[in-house]
Amino acid sequence: xxxxxxxQPNFFLKKRVRLSIMIGLLGVLYVGAAVILNFNSAAFxxxxxxxxxxxxxxxxTSQSITYWYSITQALLRxxxxxxxxxxxxxxxxxxxxxxxxxxxxxxxxxxxxxRGFASIMRNIPIVGWAMLLLFSFKQxxxxxxxxxxxxxxxxxxxxxxxxxEDVDVEKIQALQVTGASYLxxxxxxxxxxxxxxxxxxxxxxxxNNIRDATxxxxxxxxxxxxxxxxxxxxxxxxxxxxxxxxxxxxxxAVELVSNYVERRIAA
Amino acid sequence: xxxxxxxxxxxxxxxxxxxxxxxxxxxxxxKRRRTxxxxxxxxxxxxxxxxxxxxxxxxxLVAATQGLIDNIRIMFLHPAVxxxxxxxxxxxxxxxxxxxxxxTLIGAIFAFFIALMASRNLAPRWLIDIVQSAMAFxxxxxxxxxxxxxxxxxxxxxxAAVIGLTFHSVAYLVKVYxxxxxxxxxxxxxxxxxxxxxxxxxxxxxxLPTVMPSxxxxxxxxxxxNFANAVAVGAAAGxxxxxYQLFMASGFxxxxxxxxxxxxxxxxxxxxxxxxxxxxxxxxxxxxxx
Numbered sequence: 001x002x003x004x005x006x007x008q009p010n011f012f013l014k015k016r017v018r019l020s021i022m023i024g025l026l027g028v029l030y031v032g033a034a035v036i037l038n039f040n041s042a043a044f045x046x047x048x049x050x051x052x053x054x055x056x057x058x059x060x061t062s063q064s065i066t067y068w069y070s071i072t073q074a075l076l077r078x079x080x081x082x083x084x085x086x087x088x089x090x091x092x093x094x095x096x097x098x099x100x101x102x103x104x105x106x107x108x109x110x111x112x113x114x115r116g117f118a119s120i121m122r123n124i125p126i127v128g129w130a131m132l133l134l135f136s137f138k139q140x141x142x143x144x145x146x147x148x149x150x151x152x153x154x155x156x157x158x159x160x161x162x163x164x165e166d167v168d169v170e171k172i173q174a175l176q177v178t179g180a181s182y183l184x185x186x187x188x189x190x191x192x193x194x195x196x197x198x199x200x201x202x203x204x205x206x207x208n209n210i211r212d213a214t215x216x217x218x219x220x221x222x223x224x225x226x227x228x229x230x231x232x233x234x235x236x237x238x239x240x241x242x243x244x245x246x247x248x249x250x251x252x253a254v255e256l257v258s259n260y261v262e263r264r265i266a267a
Numbered sequence: 268x269x270x271x272x273x274x275x276x277x278x279x280x281x282x283x284x285x286x287x288x289x290x291x292x293x294x295x296x297x298k299r300r301r302t303x304x305x306x307x308x309x310x311x312x313x314x315x316x317x318x319x320x321x322x323x324x325x326x327x328l329v330a331a332t333q334g335l336i337d338n339i340r341i342m343f344l345h346p347a348v349x350x351x352x353x354x355x356x357x358x359x360x361x362x363x364x365x366x367x368x369x370x371t372l373i374g375a376i377f378a379f380f381i382a383l384m385a386s387r388n389l390a391p392r393w394l395i396d397i398v399q400s401a402m403a404f405x406x407x408x409x410x411x412x413x414x415x416x417x418x419x420x421x422x423x424x425x426x427a428a429v430i431g432l433t434f435h436s437v438a439y440l441v442k443v444y445x446x447x448x449x450x451x452x453x454x455x456x457x458x459x460x461x462x463x464x465x466x467x468x469x470x471x472x473x474x475l476p477t478v479m480p481s482x483x484x485x486x487x488x489x490x491x492x493n494f495a496n497a498v499a500v501g502a503a504a505g506x507x508x509x510x511y512q513l514f515m516a517s518g519f520x521x522x523x524x525x526x527x528x529x530x531x532x533x534x535x536x537x538x539x540x541x542x543x544x545x546x547x548x549x550x551x552x553x554x555x556x557x
Binding site: 026029030032033034036037038039040043044046047049050052053054080081083084086087088090119120122123124125126127128131132133134135136137138140141142145195196199202203211212214215218219228232237244247248251252255261264265 | 298299302303306307310311313314316317318321322323325326331332334335338339342361362365366368369372373403404406407408409410411412413415416417419420421424425426428429430495498499502503507510513514517518521523526529530533534537538541
């Protein structure tokens with residue numbers, strides 16, 4: 001009884017001290033990072049400025065609306081390139097993931113090789129891919145396509161592999177004991193199990209790639225990113241605002257469609 | 268005598284009661300299948316229609332691929348520093364890490380309070396809808412555009428980069444934080460409220476301790492994403508850091524030895540991050556996708 005009473009305040013004191021140290025440490029790190037970056041925290045007081053700029057330029061003027069057609073053309077182009085890159089990456093990633101997953105792969109060594117490959121593809125910054133490809137393939141949509149493809153292959157291989165490893169090993173074994181061949185096991189036990197998460201990942205990746213395509217476009221001078229850059233750097237903020245508006249509409253539309261599809265295919 | 272049981276078998280209406288059930292499950296399965304095949308077909312058609320049109324005309328693909336492979340070989344096998352010093356590259360890496368850290372920390376703080384307004388367990392329906400729509404809007408604009416937009420409002424530099432990256436962090440974290448809070452059983456929270464536990468004690472003594480592991484895991488995953496974004500923003504918006512160095516080495520000096528060095532430096536930081544976040548994800552976040 002006495003022991004418990006004397007321990008109680010100690011417990012709260014300890015908790016409070018630990019919390020204070022944590023907050024203090026984060027505070028020190030915050031200040032340190034701000035100093036390294038030369039970041040002025042007062043900038044958060046001006047959050048409204050960007051918003052005001054954005055909404056002002058969303059409203060099309062008689063002059064900026066003339067750009068709308070070419071903006072939507074460029075955006076549509078970027079969209080199909082992003083979809084194509086994701087789809088091709090999806091097929092490649094599926095093959096790699098089946099070969100690399102612990103439960104379906106032929107060997108441990110291959111699994112590690114594929115894992116490492118996916119990790120490197122994914123972690124080379126998109127800037128690196130974009131510039132590297134720009135140097136060889138010059139300024140065109142193909143460069144953007146390949147940059148998105150390489151990054152997506154790394155990302156999707158990783159995601160698919162984890163999904164496959166989530167499939168019950170017993171289901172695979174059950175088919176194996178009935179004498180099913182490797183391909184039969186893959187097509188009858190593994191693929192039906194993972195279709196839903198697979199499509200869900202693909203749709204997520206498409207959404208992500210549309211946003212990344214803007215960045216790749218900025219760097220390689222292609223697609224919607226280039227169009228934005230062109231208007232933005234020549235201070236034509238009206239059309240630049242319209243580009244942002246068009247991207248928002250497209251991304252939200254894709255998000256809504258993928259939510260709808262995910263609801264329908266949820267088993 | 269022999270034919271009798273066979274006849275009987277034919278008469279027994281064994282399949283009758285099963286029929287409707289079988290039909291129903293088949294139809295449900297069909298709807299799901301139709302959607303899946305539809306999506307796959309759509310993706311395939313789009314891809315097949317797009318790929319031929321993006322093959323560039325004026326570029327010799329074989330030579331270009333050969334050049335690409337050569338450059339990759341230079342990058343990975345002969346990394347070297349020529350235009351800057353190794354020390355300044357490490358400094359730039361630290362800058363990018365600082366940017367990622369700062370935006371994750373600020374984002375997590377904002378996102379925590381906004382997530383309370385976006386959780387089904389804590390907030391009314393209309394508020395959730397408003398907050399979630401606002402976050403969908405923020406997420407829809409690519410990070411790099413947020414940074415550029417703020418560089419008009421605040422001037423090019425660290426301020427615009429931090430605010431631009433924070434926007435996306437907040438939108439992402441609000442979604443995952445709110446999902447984590449939603450996973451708490453509603454009954455428990457209702458019981459605690461009935462006992463007279465106020466809103467803030469409920470948040471700080473019940474919700475926060477329970478969801479802390481998943482919050483921290485998600486925040487770490489976001490840190491990983493923010494680092495990649497910090498590199499990208501450094502290159503495309505000239506916000507400094509290792510991304511800017513990468514952009515200069517590849518787009519300005521065309522020095523792939525140096526690109527290799529920078530890529531190795533980045534990998535040395537991101538691959539351990541990836542391993543840690545994989546461990547956290549499998550341990551603390553049960554059935555989560557992205």
